[in-house]
Amino acid sequence: MASSISSISEDLGELDGRITDVFRALSNGFQKLEKIKDSGRQSRQLEELTDKMRECKRLIKEFEREVKDLDYTSIPHASRMLNERKQSMVKELNSYVELKKKYASNIERKRVGHIEGTEEVSAEDNGLLASSMTNQELVGHGNQMMDETDQAIERSKKVVHDTVNVGSQTAATLKGQTEQMNRIIDDLDSIHFSIKKASRLVKELGKQIATDRCIMSMLFLIVIGVIAIIIVKVMHPENQDIQDLPGLAPPATSRKLLWFHTM
Template sequence: MASQGPELSPTAASLDGQLQDLFRALSTGFQKLDKVKDANRQSKQLEELTAKMREAKRLIKDFDREIKDEESRNSPEVNKQLNEKKQALIKELNSYVALRKTYTSALGGGRNELLDGGKGEPLIDDGVKLASSESSCLSLHVVQDTINIGEQTALTLKAQTEQMGRIVNELDTIQFSIKKASQLVKEIGRQLATDKCIMFFLFLIVCGVIAIIIVKVVNPKNKNIVDIPGLAPPASTTTNRRLLLALLES
């Protein structure tokens, strides 16, 4: 029942060799057990086989520790093959444990505890635990990684939510500023329009005054042009005197 597997380290290869020797001894022992008819001899031989199975269980645990120590130095493919090798060893041991239980039942349930060393710890349970220990550790690591990822995601979402809130507040402030700026521009536009109208009317008045002055200077005898107060030429002194004498004589 020897098994083929990957290249092993010296320690792992030594453990595998010891296990193969034990498995051959167990196979031979159970074959001989079929030929034993005496119940006491069967019981004694079962005790010897049980001791060999306990030794095989201990070696499998040592093999498991060895491949775990080498795990960081091996490639994923090699680690996979080593784990498959370990599972094959456990499966083979459990097959012998099942045979032992069959013979123990035939001899009577009262001897079962004696064959298990009086500890109530069947080898098959330990084998199953050994086979599932790595799977349990991996599951715990996956769960812990999932929890860590969930916490990190929650923190990231919280930070993004706060950042979005700040952006919304800044947009509200910018919108309010734009609205105020638009109102100010409209006010300035209205003031400029009013100032332009006033300046236009003043410009027209100034142009009219300038035109009247020019015409008055060019043609001072034109009676159709009304004198502008403060711009009419002063009356001569002689003319004033004559007017005054005429008033006195009359």
């Protein structure tokens, strides 16, 4: 497939190769992630894979723009083949996105399970402490715990209320920043695409200028040669080698008609 795309367009062939390399890196990265047991290392590995997926998405967009800009008049069946290749890329990228969601969910479940396990250990320690206390101590301790619980609930309510407000503001801000970042990324991709087009045009213009210079050099040499011949003719009019050149031969001698001699 890569060689077929390269035969259509070198730029498309290069993009296809880079996208294939990213897919290969994603495959190896998820295989490595499967062997990692520590949740912290898994999170870092997942972040690296997410960056690679963003890069792959950008390359696929650039591939799509190149396909739209391509002239298909001299390449039969190229449009269908390139569109199928693009759909295959999108499908493969989506499969890695789903795999990333799966691993992210597993990491989150591990963290929640670790927190719940810590709470169970604390409850067990409290049970052992309560077994060594008298009834009065237990009642007093229970009342104290209830008061502390009420205070903790009030603090939690306040924290939740503040968190909801901050979360709403943060979500709105993040949404605006995300949209702005997406616009910036699209603008950067368009600028990169325009720079590539401009570089290609500059190369073609350079080739044309080089050809024009060769033609001008040939014309200059011809003009210099003609001038040299004129100078030589003026300086040496008796030179027989250049008498027959157009415009340089001496004027033909006038001939008298025969009947002038008979008179």
